[in-house]
Amino acid sequence: MIVIHHLGVSQSDRIVWLMEELGLPYELKWHHRxxxxxxxxxxxxxxxxATAPVIQDGDKTLTESAVIVEYLCHRYGGGRFTVSPDQPNYTDYLYWMHFNNNIMGLFFAKRALGGRTEGDSALWDTLLNRREDRSYHFADQRLANSPYLAGPEFTCADVMAAFTFTSLPLFGGRAVDDLPNVRAYVERLNARPAYRKAMEIAGPGAKPPG
Structure with a gap:
């Protein structure tokens, strides 16, 4: 059975979500900050x-969300929620699979600068904010024409990207109030039974058992 090592209030809740979407059994081990x-x-x-999320599958220990979601879907899910290279939306799938990493890089770079306003720091702060804003508006444009990020069907790209729009604002990330298509997308995700269950079990507001 897959063991998910879950760090409370972290991106590892997406792995719980995926397992619920796939309907696969797993063991959840909580780790407290x-x-x-x-x-x-x-x-x-x-x-x-030394990063989260971490899963164990027999003698295999895997990290990196994008690696884990592809591994689980191909090894145990028959390729569900993935897009193959011969499909027309494959490049969209690749882009949105890695969108979250781009945003997280910007998020931590901005935190490192701390809003400093002198010299090169001010320039970098301006550039980072501009790149972040363009990325979010690009997502909003994409979702104006597609119900999900990689196309008409829910995929691992949504599992990967959702944290950016749902949980990251809780930690000081950019809010999505000005992005109507992203807000509607978040509502669609919230309506998914697997997502609701995963957030109850392992989301930012979840409490460990016992």
Whole structure:
């Protein structure tokens, strides 16, 4: 059985969501953040990269969300929620699969600058904000013409990108109030039974069992 090592209030809740979408059994192991908000040593010890999410499948230990979702869908889901290279929307799938990483890079770069207004810091802050804003508006344009990011069907690209629009604003990320198509998209995701169950189990407001 797949073991999902879940760090509370983190992107690892997307792996729980995917497993619920696939209807596959899994074991969820909670790891609590330390008082400084960092991951605990027992989670970091699972893999040399010391990152979450982490899954264990027998003798395999995997990290990196994009790797995990593709692995699970192809190995246990018969390719569901993926797009193959011979499909016309394959490039869209690739782009939106990695959209979240782009946004997270911008998010942490902005936090490192801390809104500084002097010299090169001010220039970089302006450039980062502009790139972030363009990325979000591009997503809104995409969702004006497609119910899901990779096309008409729900895919792993949605599993990967949703955090950007749903949870990241809770931690100081860009809000989506000015993006009507993104807001409608979030409502569609919230209506999915698997998403609702995953958020109850492992979402930002979830409490560990016991």
């Amino acid at each position: 330390m008082p400084n908000r960092l991951a605990p040593p027992e989670l970091l010890a699972l893999h040399p990269t």
